[in-house]
Amino acid sequence: MASPLVGIIANPASGRDIRRLVAHGTVFDNNEKTAIVRRVLLGLEAAGITRVAYMPEHDFGIVSRALSGQRLTLSAEPLSMPVLGTSADSMRAARLLAEQGAGCIISLGGDGTNRAIAKGCGAVPLVPISTGTNNVFPYFVEGTTAGLAAGFVATGCVTGQAMQRRPWLEVSVDGEPTDSALIDVVVSSVPFVGARALWDLSTIQEVVLSQVIHGTIGLSALGGALLGHAAAASAPSGMHIVLGSGGTRALAALAPGLVTWVGVATHRILSAGDVVCCRAKSGEGNPVGPFTIALDGERELELSAAARVAVRLRADGPFVVDVPSALGMAARAGYLQRS
Numbered sequence: 001m002a003s004p005l006v007g008i009i010a011n012p013a014s015g016r017d018i019r020r021l022v023a024h025g026t027v028f029d030n031n032e033k034t035a036i037v038r039r040v041l042l043g044l045e046a047a048g049i050t051r052v053a054y055m056p057e058h059d060f061g062i063v064s065r066a067l068s069g070q071r072l073t074l075s076a077e078p079l080s081m082p083v084l085g086t087s088a089d090s091m092r093a094a095r096l097l098a099e100q101g102a103g104c105i106i107s108l109g110g111d112g113t114n115r116a117i118a119k120g121c122g123a124v125p126l127v128p129i130s131t132g133t134n135n136v137f138p139y140f141v142e143g144t145t146a147g148l149a150a151g152f153v154a155t156g157c158v159t160g161q162a163m164q165r166r167p168w169l170e171v172s173v174d175g176e177p178t179d180s181a182l183i184d185v186v187v188s189s190v191p192f193v194g195a196r197a198l199w200d201l202s203t204i205q206e207v208v209l210s211q212v213i214h215g216t217i218g219l220s221a222l223g224g225a226l227l228g229h230a231a232a233a234s235a236p237s238g239m240h241i242v243l244g245s246g247g248t249r250a251l252a253a254l255a256p257g258l259v260t261w262v263g264v265a266t267h268r269i270l271s272a273g274d275v276v277c278c279r280a281k282s283g284e285g286n287p288v289g290p291f292t293i294a295l296d297g298e299r300e301l302e303l304s305a306a307a308r309v310a311v312r313l314r315a316d317g318p319f320v321v322d323v324p325s326a327l328g329m330a331a332r333a334g335y336l337q338r339s
Contacts, residue, residue, distance in 0.1 A: 042070075092120065111138070115295065159329070184219050184296060187292075
């Protein structure tokens with residue numbers, strides 16, 4: 001029987017979009033990502049992992065640099081796959097790792113990176129380390145402890161109680177399933193994808209959130225700000241928000257260092273299975289025109305004015321490892337002790 005395998009997907013392009021210019025986001029350059037991966041590898045080795053496979057990339061070589069000069073007993077090999085320099089790389093790497101029986105995947109990136117990984121990882125649990133701009137799905141965690149937790153999950157020392165299944169949003173256009181998001185789906189009046197990143201609030205018309213959490217950043221922060229005014233807010237799952245006048249105003253951190261009041265026309269709580277129907281809306285005296293749909297903070301779909309978009313909230317998203325819970329389980333089981 002093959003020894004447990006852990007995958008590493010480090011996105012060299014995460015955290016480098018236009019929001020760094022219009023706000024005050026932390027910069028995770030690729031040297032810092034390399035240092036994080038180096039600590040991840042040391043944590044994996046301490047947890048007993050001997051096999052690692054990683055996504056290759058030509059821009060910088062994050063994992064290969066992290067391996068350079070290290071005296072590790074584990075073996076780490078790049079996945080055999082084409083490198084296109086797009087989000088398809090992360091999705092393809094996740095799919096290959098799932099096919100090879102990986103017990104856990106560690107990712108370095110933001111919401112967009114993990115959205116791509118979630119499309120390919122199947123039931124393989126994720127340890128998402130935040131190195132993006134607006135990060136709701138991944139979390140800030142020390143690479144060493146992330147490696148330890150992932151290692152104990154992959155070896156079977158830690159069971160499913162340390163993992164949570166996250167919700168997601170299924171996007172259909174004109175009745176056909178088209179794409180997905182982990183955190184938010186946004187209707188924007190901008191007709192072209194362009195630079196992709198959402199940063200101009202005046203172009204945003206509707207927001208659908210997969211979950212409502214206090215303390216997040218980006219458009220998802222609107223959900224936490226509005227939760228106190230929503231009916232039946234004891235156990236919310238998601239939220240549909242229509243921006244505009246005539247309702248309330250919410251104070252939200254839309255980007256690092258960027259806090260503003262946002263006009264909200266209507267909002268409602270969503271439960272798993274609920275569907276939100278979205279269409280382009282006319283502006284002040286302007287006719288309805290082409291529009292875009294943004295997924296997890298980046299415009300992805302260019303649509304005609306007549307397009308009908310349906311967003312369904314689903315509860316069967318990717319499994320995510322809770323690092324403190326995983327290490328707590330490992331400690332209680334005696335894996336962190338020796339006599």
